[in-house]
Amino acid sequence: MLGIELKRKSELKLWRQIYQALKDLMLSGKLKAGEALPSTRELARELNVSRNTVCEAYNLLIAEGFLISRQGAHTRVSDGLCIESVEPPLSPKVANNAVQSISVSFRTGSPDLNQFPRFLWRQLLHKASEELPLEAFNYCGPQGLPELRREIAAWLFRSRGLKVSSDDIFITAGATHGLHLIADMLCRNSQKLLIEDPCHIGMLGTFINKGYSIVPIPVDTEGMQTDYLSKCQSTGPIYVTPSHQFPLGGILPASRRAALIRFARENDLYIIEDDYDSEFRYSGKPIAPLYTMDPQRVIYVGTFSKAVFPALRIGYVILPYTLQARWCDLRTHTDVQNPSIEQVALAEFLRTRKLDRHVQKMRKIYSQRRKVLLESLKEAFGSEWIAYGDSAGLHVAIDFPGKLFDEAFKKSCLENGLYITLVESHCIEKGRHQSKLLIGYGHLEPDVIRNGVALLSDIIKKM
Amino acid sequence: MLGIELKRKSELKLWRQIYQALKDLMLSGKLKAGEALPSTRELARELNVSRNTVCEAYNLLIAEGFLISRQGAHTRVSDGLCIESVEPPLSPKVANNAVQSISVSFRTGSPDLNQFPRFLWRQLLHKASEELPLEAFNYCGPQGLPELRREIAAWLFRSRGLKVSSDDIFITAGATHGLHLIADMLCRNSQKLLIEDPCHIGMLGTFINKGYSIVPIPVDTEGMQTDYLSKCQSTGPIYVTPSHQFPLGGILPASRRAALIRFARENDLYIIEDDYDSEFRYSGKPIAPLYTMDPQRVIYVGTFSKAVFPALRIGYVILPYTLQARWCDLRTHTDVQNPSIEQVALAEFLRTRKLDRHVQKMRKIYSQRRKVLLESLKEAFGSEWIAYGDSAGLHVAIDFPGKLFDEAFKKSCLENGLYITLVESHCIEKGRHQSKLLIGYGHLEPDVIRNGVALLSDIIKKM
Numbered sequence: 054m055l056g057i058e059l060k061r062k063s064e065l066k067l068w069r070q071i072y073q074a075l076k077d078l079m080l081s082g083k084l085k086a087g088e089a090l091p092s093t094r095e096l097a098r099e100l101n102v103s104r105n106t107v108c109e110a111y112n113l114l115i116a117e118g119f120l121i122s123r124q125g126a127h128t129r130v131s132d133g134l135c136i137e138s139v140e141p142p143l144s145p146k147v148a149n150n151a152v153q154s155i156s157v158s159f160r161t162g163s164p165d166l167n168q169f170p171r172f173l174w175r176q177l178l179h180k181a182s183e184e185l186p187l188e189a190f191n192y193c194g195p196q197g198l199p200e201l202r203r204e205i206a207a208w209l210f211r212s213r214g215l216k217v218s219s220d221d222i223f224i225t226a227g228a229t230h231g232l233h234l235i236a237d238m239l240c241r242n243s244q245k246l247l248i249e250d251p252c253h254i255g256m257l258g259t260f261i262n263k264g265y266s267i268v269p270i271p272v273d274t275e276g277m278q279t280d281y282l283s284k285c286q287s288t289g290p291i292y293v294t295p296s297h298q299f300p301l302g303g304i305l306p307a308s309r310r311a312a313l314i315r316f317a318r319e320n321d322l323y324i325i326e327d328d329y330d331s332e333f334r335y336s337g338k339p340i341a342p343l344y345t346m347d348p349q350r351v352i353y354v355g356t357f358s359k360a361v362f363p364a365l366r367i368g369y370v371i372l373p374y375t376l377q378a379r380w381c382d383l384r385t386h387t388d389v390q391n392p393s394i395e396q397v398a399l400a401e402f403l404r405t406r407k408l409d410r411h412v413q414k415m416r417k418i419y420s421q422r423r424k425v426l427l428e429s430l431k432e433a434f435g436s437e438w439i440a441y442g443d444s445a446g447l448h449v450a451i452d453f454p455g456k457l458f459d460e461a462f463k464k465s466c467l468e469n470g471l472y473i474t475l476v477e478s479h480c481i482e483k484g485r486h487q488s489k490l491l492i493g494y495g496h497l498e499p500d501v502i503r504n505g506v507a508l509l510s511d512i513i514k515k516m
Numbered sequence: 517m518l519g520i521e522l523k524r525k526s527e528l529k530l531w532r533q534i535y536q537a538l539k540d541l542m543l544s545g546k547l548k549a550g551e552a553l554p555s556t557r558e559l560a561r562e563l564n565v566s567r568n569t570v571c572e573a574y575n576l577l578i579a580e581g582f583l584i585s586r587q588g589a590h591t592r593v594s595d596g597l598c599i600e601s602v603e604p605p606l607s608p609k610v611a612n613n614a615v616q617s618i619s620v621s622f623r624t625g626s627p628d629l630n631q632f633p634r635f636l637w638r639q640l641l642h643k644a645s646e647e648l649p650l651e652a653f654n655y656c657g658p659q660g661l662p663e664l665r666r667e668i669a670a671w672l673f674r675s676r677g678l679k680v681s682s683d684d685i686f687i688t689a690g691a692t693h694g695l696h697l698i699a700d701m702l703c704r705n706s707q708k709l710l711i712e713d714p715c716h717i718g719m720l721g722t723f724i725n726k727g728y729s730i731v732p733i734p735v736d737t738e739g740m741q742t743d744y745l746s747k748c749q750s751t752g753p754i755y756v757t758p759s760h761q762f763p764l765g766g767i768l769p770a771s772r773r774a775a776l777i778r779f780a781r782e783n784d785l786y787i788i789e790d791d792y793d794s795e796f797r798y799s800g801k802p803i804a805p806l807y808t809m810d811p812q813r814v815i816y817v818g819t820f821s822k823a824v825f826p827a828l829r830i831g832y833v834i835l836p837y838t839l840q841a842r843w844c845d846l847r848t849h850t851d852v853q854n855p856s857i858e859q860v861a862l863a864e865f866l867r868t869r870k871l872d873r874h875v876q877k878m879r880k881i882y883s884q885r886r887k888v889l890l891e892s893l894k895e896a897f898g899s900e901w902i903a904y905g906d907s908a909g910l911h912v913a914i915d916f917p918g919k920l921f922d923e924a925f926k927k928s929c930l931e932n933g934l935y936i937t938l939v940e941s942h943c944i945e946k947g948r949h950q951s952k953l954l955i956g957y958g959h960l961e962p963d964v965i966r967n968g969v970a971l972l973s974d975i976i977k978k979m
Contacts, residue, residue, distance in 0.1 A: 306581025
């Protein structure tokens with residue numbers, strides 16, 4: 054009578070099929086306001102189901118207000134239910150473009166996960182999951198687990214001589230997350246951000262998404278050119294990568310650091326220090342954070358994405374006291390906290406100094422790969438190139454004086470199976486770094502690096 | 517000569533102590549620009565350390581630009597290093613207020629974690645950690661692991677008859693995180709948010725932090741009073757909890773749902789549906805999401821914080837196609853992705869239908885506790901109270917007609933060891949719900965519930 058068809062073999066229970074069919078009839082207006090429904094007994098007979106099945110459907114429709122039931126009267130359709138049905142969007146998913154086959158990817162910021170002690174990590178996870186107290190399943194507060202913060206403080210002290218109280222450390226879900234919260238925290242109306250140019254364009258997007266207007270400060274081989282700061286018409290928080298400028302690789306020298314601090318003090322600004330890979334320095338000890346020069350003015354952003362692995366999603370910020378309460382409030386309203394289990398496992402990884410050992414091992418491997426890259430470049434290009442910046446990190450910026458690299462070049466590389474990034478892609482003001490390429494080598498075996506350089510050489514020579 | 521004192525037993529290596537001491541001397545101006553340092557040999561002799569130790573310190577100071585070294589000449593101090601030292605902030609940490617001893621906490625939104633199958637969960641984590649492919653350690657994209665999204669889609673289908681493609685599901689770090697990203701995604705200049713009043717005040721904070729101005733829409737026993745929508749001077753996204761209004765507990769009836777959808781269509785608005793606890797309905801089947809009525813207009817926000825555990829930090833949103841690309845971009849610039857391991861474990865928890873069983877078990881337990889609460893209230897207060905809303909969730913709003921509950925009452929409860937929330941605390945416009953209290957019972961054993969009601973009764977009778 055109502056035209057309901059049931060599928061006996063569906064995963065959807067029969068009562069729900071009836072419920073859904075009735076609902077559709079009402080929403081589309083085929084069952085009209087005030088119309089009486091068959092009794093549950095009648096409909097059960099018609100559909101050849103138990104009366105209980107029909108009752109389940111009717112009861113939910115009554116609870117949801119689709120049907121009105123009155124003692125001793127027919128169950129009727131409510132008023133005001135009809136809404137026009139909407140066409141489903143046309144072919145919502147775009148067909149994937151034919152995926153280019155990449156034989157060498159010089160992408161930046163990728164650690165070599167093959168070297169990660171996965172078995173050890175699994176043991177740490179097992180241990181953590183076995184020892185996890187009941188409280189760790191509940192909300193644990195926005196700052197992060199105390200044992201992890203203590204271990205990070207101890208590790209910063211022994212690896213970089215950085216003295217910091219675990220009270221000033223706030224666990225994040227990685228550097229991007231830290232920067233996202235900082236961007237929210239420092240944002241005012243028509244907020245400016247003073248930032249290195251070139252800089253990490255993804256990170257820049259985090260600030261642009263928040264409505265910041267961007268004031269680019271040019272970068273040379275020694276990082277941000279702090280002389281330009283005093284020429285800025287308006288000020289705002291300053292974003293720097295002083296230990297290893299991204300992407301050009303310079304170390305910000307002490308005099309520029311001092312100038313930066315003085316400028317920040319004079320203008321009452323915060324400095325955001327993004328220390329994305331300073332663990333990996335090959336020509337000497339890790340560079341000291343700018344943070345040490347003024348812990349009340351510098352917000353330090355650290356991450357374990359490179360030293361441990363990216364999908365861990367754990368980083369930390371060290372915050373001046375003045376920002377700590379605001380941070381906790383913001384984090385509570387953003388994503389509450391990190392999950393517990395990785396925090397516990399990472400604390401143990403640090404406590405047992407397994408991270409120190411892993412970083413030491415990776416420093417050797419990455420340093421070796423960097424050497425292979427530079428040698429291959431020398432073989433392929435003689436002296437027609439210059440490596441930029443400090444011997445550190447997982448990538449290097451290479452200048453080929455006289456060349457002009459553009460999107461067409463990048464495309465032509467892709468067509469030849471090579472993924473490479475232009476420094477220009479990370480530039481705010483375009484046109485100043487067109488002769489430079491970024492080569493990420495950390496994740497690549499020596500042979501792959503050599504193949505990549507050979508591919509690059511073929512393409513550049515055809516330019 | 518330089519007055520450097522070394523601590524032989526410090527965890528800080530000797531070279532770093534020398535480095536730090538020299539740096540402090542330069543930053544404070546005690547070593548002046550251009551001043552010559554002793555040779556490494558001289559300083560090593562003076563400090564009774566190896567020459568290498570001094571070299572390490574000098575080399576890092578040179579790399580950092582504190583010192584300038586020229587072949588055949590003395591190593592000298594760079595220019596422009598001096599910055600004033602800053603007083604450390606005075607006693608930064610406020611002494612903790614004497615913590616009140618709470619014997620019964622009627623806090624809302626807390627599942628009973630004692631009932632959670634922790635051993636099973638540990639097994640799932642072990643399995644996940646053993647089977648985790650190498651790719652799962654790297655960046656996996658902003659949408660979340662496909663196997664988890666598939667399992668959520670299957671679970672929504674079998675538990676609520678909700679047909680949704682896993683392509684439309686986006687994993688979040690919990691409901692707050694989902695709402696935070698939605699707030700960012702839908703925010704325009706001087707953006708309004710139309711929201712139930714009362715509503716969850718923490719969630720409201722997420723939108724206020726983003727700069728939304730709030731347009732409160734009154735709530736009655738059936739949820740948002742949609743008649744008020746057409747009276748709004750200005751519009752914006754609409755936030756609702758239609759399956760179980762927070763905090764009053766009403767189910768939004770079908771006619772109001774239809775009115776809401778029509779209003780959203782006429783004004784081209786999105787509806788944000790926060791489904792925070794609809795798994796736990798005691799008087800019948802879970803209410804169908806509003807989402808089913810218009811998947812192109814409704815953003816559905818779900819969470820596993822109640823059904824699994826809060827520190828899991830996994831939830832999901834179901835997004836209209838028009839918002840999906842923007843979501844992915846925002847997530848990439850916010851916190852990139854969830855960690856992998858919990859996603860894999862949760863997918864298996866769903867696939868093996870262990871979640872279904874756990875929810876079924878908890879539904880019985882919570883329903884029982886609700887019964888105990890209502891019986892205790894009846895014993896203590898006779899008929900002087902009314903329970904609000906549907907029989908669902910982990911809390912209930914109780915109206916004591918004629919009473920006036922305020923902060924002084926809450927404080928007096930605390931002094932008697934009872935934590936309780938006023939509905940007024942969740943109100944935007946104050947003064948309309950002063951006779952109502954919120955009682956969270958999900959996490960409490962029956963005896964604790966009875967003790968809590970006894971405490972409450974003593975306090976109310978003294979009013």
